[in-house]
Amino acid sequence: MWNEEQIEEYLKNNLSESRYNHSLSVRDTAVMLARKHGEDELKARIAGLVHDCAKNKNNKEVVEIVEENGYNIDMVCKNSPDLLHGLAGAIIAKNLMGIQDEDVLNSIAYHTTGRKEMSLLEKIIYIADYIEPLRKFPGVDNLRETVQKDLEEGILLSFNNTINYVISLGQLLHMDTIEARNYLIIKKCRWRYGKTE
Ligand SMILES: [Fe+2]
Numbered sequence: 001m002w003n004e005e006q007i008e009e010y011l012k013n014n015l016s017e018s019r020y021n022h023s024l025s026v027r028d029t030a031v032m033l034a035r036k037h038g039e040d041e042l043k044a045r046i047a048g049l050v051h052d053c054a055k056n057k058n059n060k061e062v063v064e065i066v067e068e069n070g071y072n073i074d075m076v077c078k079n080s081p082d083l084l085h086g087l088a089g090a091i092i093a094k095n096l097m098g099i100q101d102e103d104v105l106n107s108i109a110y111h112t113t114g115r116k117e118m119s120l121l122e123k124i125i126y127i128a129d130y131i132e133p134l135r136k137f138p139g140v141d142n143l144r145e146t147v148q149k150d151l152e153e154g155i156l157l158s159f160n161n162t163i164n165y166v167i168s169l170g171q172l173l174h175m176d177t178i179e180a181r182n183y184l185i186i187k188k189c190r191w192r193y194g195k196t197e
Pocket residue numbers: 051052055085086111112
């Protein structure tokens with residue numbers, strides 16, 4: 001497996017400067033959240049650093065990477081190929097960088113859409129990507145505060161933000177995000193009201 005220096009060198013050569021700085025910032029935010037929630041700090045560090053390694057590839061390139069590695073591209077991703085930079089990134093992380101840990105690879109693959117039943121590491125990378133200190137969008141401070149109090153509440157809020165934003169642009173919603181949101185809401189309702197069945 002590549003060491004961090006090799007990974008950083010790759011990112012420097014393959015990402016824009018702002019995307020490279022974002023990657024370092026996600027790494028640090030992910031480590032902070034891992035420490036707080038008892039996740040493996042090294043896994044969080046590597047997943048955070050690598051998560052956007054395919055971000056500066058164009059649509060044709062990410063589609064090629066994904067198809068060459070035997071994945072079927074669903075209808076939504078066919079029409080919004082940028083969603084594939086997570087999966088393409090996980091493929092690069094495995095095949096080029098030699099990262100084997102499935103949880104790290106899944107955290108990279110699902111950092112854009114989320115999915116139902118996310119692992120703790122997947123949640124950490126998803127939300128670290130959203131709230132790292134260089135991010136600036138309306139509501140980000142409120143989101144950061146919510147994440148500090150309740151990680152899942154923060155993730156739910158970010159799904160709501162993303163879904164509203166995607167609708168405002170008239171773009172396609174990915175089912176993984178909808179399923180991830182439904183899953184968290186159902187989980188939270190059980191916690192609030194007890195099991196109903
Ligand atoms: Fe990304």
